[in-house]
Amino acid sequence: MAIYVKGYSSYLPESFEEELMSAVEKTKYTLGQLELDKDSEFFPQRSDQKIMRNDTKASIVAIQELIQEVGLSKQELSAASLFVSNGAFVESAEKYFKKIPTIFSDPSNESNSEKKNYEIYRSSPPLVALETLHNSMMSFIGQYAGINNHNFTFGNTSISTFYAVQEANLSLKKGIAENIFVSASNCAGSYSFLSNSATLGYKENWKESNAGGHLLLTNDSKNAKCAITDVNSNKKVPRLNSRLIERNWLDLFPEVKSDLLIHSGAYDSETTLSDQKYCELHHDKVITLFNEFGNMGTSNILVGIIHAIGLLSDTIQIIDIADRDVYGRESLIRIERC
Amino acid sequence: MLANKVYILDYDVISPIGVGRDSMINGINANISADKDFTRVDTKGIPFNRAAEVAEDLSELYKDESDVLKNTIQYDRKLELLAACYGKMKDRVAELVPKFDIEKTGILIGVGADVVPLTLFEDLIRNYARKDQNAIKELYTAFSKDNTRINTVNNPYDLYSVYLAEKFNAGAYQKSILTACVSSTQAIALASDSIRNGECEIVITGGTDSLVNLLALISFGKLGIIPESDGEKSCFPFDTKRKGTLAGEAAGIVIMASEEFVKRHELKPVAQFMGYGNTLDGYKITAPDPEGTAMVQAIKDSVSNAGITTDEIDYINAHGTGTRHNDHLELQCLERALGKDMSTIPISSTKDRHGHAIAAAGVQELCLLLELMKHSTIPKNLQMTSPCDDSFNLVKENYTSPIKYALTNNFAFGGINTVLTIKNELL
Numbered sequence: 031m032a033i034y035v036k037g038y039s040s041y042l043p044e045s046f047e048e049e050l051m052s053a054v055e056k057t058k059y060t061l062g063q064l065e066l067d068k069d070s071e072f073f074p075q076r077s078d079q080k081i082m083r084n085d086t087k088a089s090i091v092a093i094q095e096l097i098q099e100v101g102l103s104k105q106e107l108s109a110a111s112l113f114v115s116n117g118a119f120v121e122s123a124e125k126y127f128k129k130i131p132t133i134f135s136d137p138s139n140e141s142n143s144e145k146k147n148y149e150i151y152r153s154s155p156p157l158v159a160l161e162t163l164h165n166s167m168m169s170f171i172g173q174y175a176g177i178n179n180h181n182f183t184f185g186n187t188s189i190s191t192f193y194a195v196q197e198a199n200l201s202l203k204k205g206i207a208e209n210i211f212v213s214a215s216n217c218a219g220s221y222s223f224l225s226n227s228a229t230l231g232y233k234e235n236w237k238e239s240n241a242g243g244h245l246l247l248t249n250d251s252k253n254a255k256c257a258i259t260d261v262n263s264n265k266k267v268p269r270l271n272s273r274l275i276e277r278n279w280l281d282l283f284p285e286v287k288s289d290l291l292i293h294s295g296a297y298d299s300e301t302t303l304s305d306q307k308y309c310e311l312h313h314d315k316v317i318t319l320f321n322e323f324g325n326m327g328t329s330n331i332l333v334g335i336i337h338a339i340g341l342l343s344d345t346i347q348i349i350d351i352a353d354r355d356v357y358g359r360e361s362l363i364r365i366e367r368c
Numbered sequence: 369m370l371a372n373k374v375y376i377l378d379y380d381v382i383s384p385i386g387v388g389r390d391s392m393i394n395g396i397n398a399n400i401s402a403d404k405d406f407t408r409v410d411t412k413g414i415p416f417n418r419a420a421e422v423a424e425d426l427s428e429l430y431k432d433e434s435d436v437l438k439n440t441i442q443y444d445r446k447l448e449l450l451a452a453c454y455g456k457m458k459d460r461v462a463e464l465v466p467k468f469d470i471e472k473t474g475i476l477i478g479v480g481a482d483v484v485p486l487t488l489f490e491d492l493i494r495n496y497a498r499k500d501q502n503a504i505k506e507l508y509t510a511f512s513k514d515n516t517r518i519n520t521v522n523n524p525y526d527l528y529s530v531y532l533a534e535k536f537n538a539g540a541y542q543k544s545i546l547t548a549c550v551s552s553t554q555a556i557a558l559a560s561d562s563i564r565n566g567e568c569e570i571v572i573t574g575g576t577d578s579l580v581n582l583l584a585l586i587s588f589g590k591l592g593i594i595p596e597s598d599g600e601k602s603c604f605p606f607d608t609k610r611k612g613t614l615a616g617e618a619a620g621i622v623i624m625a626s627e628e629f630v631k632r633h634e635l636k637p638v639a640q641f642m643g644y645g646n647t648l649d650g651y652k653i654t655a656p657d658p659e660g661t662a663m664v665q666a667i668k669d670s671v672s673n674a675g676i677t678t679d680e681i682d683y684i685n686a687h688g689t690g691t692r693h694n695d696h697l698e699l700q701c702l703e704r705a706l707g708k709d710m711s712t713i714p715i716s717s718t719k720d721r722h723g724h725a726i727a728a729a730g731v732q733e734l735c736l737l738l739e740l741m742k743h744s745t746i747p748k749n750l751q752m753t754s755p756c757d758d759s760f761n762l763v764k765e766n767y768t769s770p771i772k773y774a775l776t777n778n779f780a781f782g783g784i785n786t787v788l789t790i791k792n793e794l795l
Binding site for chain 1 (some may be wrong): 410481482490497502504506508509510524526531541546547548554590591593648649650653654662780
């Protein structure tokens with residue numbers, strides 16, 4: 031039994047810059063940045079902006095654009111469910127700690143913990159707990175969209191969005207809600223880069239981006255953009271003590287072959303090329319979004335689905351979207367033309 | 369009411385009032401409060417130095433873990449608490465785990481915020497800074513060099529669920545829920561769905577979190593949630609003099625199973641997970657909806673999904689943080705949702721004993737509730753001397769009474785309301 035994409039919206043990186051991470055280790059990465067539409071009628075209120083990351087601001091604009099397009103009533107929105115996945119919750123590794131090195135370097139603080147702690151206290155931003163709140167994206171979406179029902183924030187690797195879609199799939203089939211928003215947003219930057227590169231091992235040509243979007247999922251095929259007909263993941267226990275990449279997407283491909291396979295790619299071009307070669311061994315037509323956007327973390331799957339919807343045609347009727355997260359967990363979502 | 373029954377087979381907890389479930393009930397009966405000046409971190413110079421900390425050395429409980437994991441545990445209190453919790457229960461569940469089907473066993477846990485204890489790296493940071501290098505970036509990079517998927521600091525949040533997946537051979541999924549004070553409550557709720565809909569027959573659920581560190585105390589203190597310390601007790605849920613919550617820490621693991629699994633293996637569950645309510649205020653990130661509409665709905669949904677009546681509720685373990693506004697709102701919402709004379713249902717918050725463990729609050733309070741059920745104990749609001757509302761049965765003394773059905777409430781920053789209904793299977 032399928033579920034349906036009734037509407038979608040997204041925000042994608044528009045500029046790319048090389049960022050130096052460590053002068054000592056000579057590590058660097060390419061960062062995809064969002065261009066915020068500050069003139070949008072849907073741009074968040076000024077009082078909220080100060081505790082929002084940039085990707086959250088973009089998400090708030092995008093959700094309201096989607097709601098305007100699909101025309102849900104207030105009651106329908108209130109009764110809708112909301113499943114969210116986020117990448118990093120901090121844009122920059124040093125944002126909240128920029129004064130710490132100065133405080134630690136002050137010789138008068140070395141033997142005076144009271145003075146040192148007081149200076150740390152004084153230098154800490156007053157709203158840091160709200161700025162880094164894990165569910166801030168979900169709560170802001172709830173606030174701006176008027177969603178009051180079932181909700182979860184999954185996170186924070188790329189499989190989290192698979193889990194959100196999987197949960198929506200199960201919830202719709204059980205009749206828990208008629209409308210479910212799945213929202214993904216990836217906050218890329220030095221914090222994300224450090225977390226992911228430490229988990230996977232740093233490689234040259236690292237590229238990751240801010241990106242995100244929303245899907246509105248229902249049981250109703252009327253005017254649907256596509257059907258989601260398969261939601262599957264490898265049922266294996268990930269291993270923490272090894273970084274070895276085992277490619278087993280083949281186990282997830284349904285019997286009926288798709289017309290196109292979109293894979294997320296890795297965080298670096300070399301591993302992405304290996305993924306591409308693996309996929310080409312098992313499929314005739316394979317593309318990746320990595321070359322254009324880099325890795326979009328938690329937004330890989332969602333942007334992949336939205337990109338796939340745009341490619342559906344008379345000759346491309348079935349598309350598979352495949353992903354692997356930083357712990358090696360593989361997933362596959364299939365969409366079909368309605 | 370949904371069709372398939374969901375049972376709780378086993379559980380354990382690391383709490384400021386007890387390392388392990390058995391010692392927790394002793395802490396309740398002895399009216400121990402962990403509301404104390406805390407010792408693990410030097411807090412001289414900041415106005416917040418009270419917290420409920422797990423004061424015991426936990427290292428014996430995870431002594432068999434790998435060196436890489438133990439290295440990370442030095443800097444990650446959440447991981448230490450979770451590893452200790454697993455260590456506490458591993459011998460007891462050793463015969464149960466081989467019965468799990470890898471493809472039908474999932475992990476679903478609530479996890480708190482990432483806090484890198486920068487004060488532990490003071491010398492390194494100073495050295496980078498004196499060389500005019502970007503100290504924070506260089507420090508993080510320096511800790512990113514081993515050859516495993518376990519980072520020294522700054523791990524993705526699924527580290528904790530993947531860690532448990534290795535222990536419990538759970539291949540169906542390894543999910544984290546990141547929703548502040550309801551993280552583990554939602555994880556437990558979602559685990560029940562996963563079993564009811566047949567996705568899994570076993571889900572290992574729970575959570576881990578710690579606020580007992582300098583940066584968390586400063587950030588929550590600056591928001592006015594943790595009161596400035598005056599050397600006295602600081603947390604007074606449902607009392608007229610309440611002024612803020614008590615930072616805490618905990619980890620808990622709960623094994624939930626399908627009815628079919630329980631019958632097939634002739635197991636004796638300790639409790640049944642009856643139902644839950646889970647709603648979103650959609651109001652403001654900074655404050656709960658003063659109307660409490662979604663909170664009322666979550667309480668109503670939990671009871672109606674459980675298929676019980678209000679009269680059957682024997683006890684409510686309240687969220688009761690001890691903050692002025694939240695405690696009042698919770699009581700009003702309970703009254704509106706349950707629609708009856710609230711002088712009859714005993715209500716207490718236990719946060720004045722074990723503190724607010726944020727992402728682990730839900731699992732800590734569920735484990736405590738299971739112990740209360742096992743021992744037929746209704747705990748008092750320990751530090752309440754002047755109840756804020758006499759029309760409610762805010763428990764004033766511990767007493768013995770069977771608990772068949774109970775609610776446990778948690779409400780989060782950003783307006784998330786999650787309420788669980790539990791049935792005692794040991795009565």
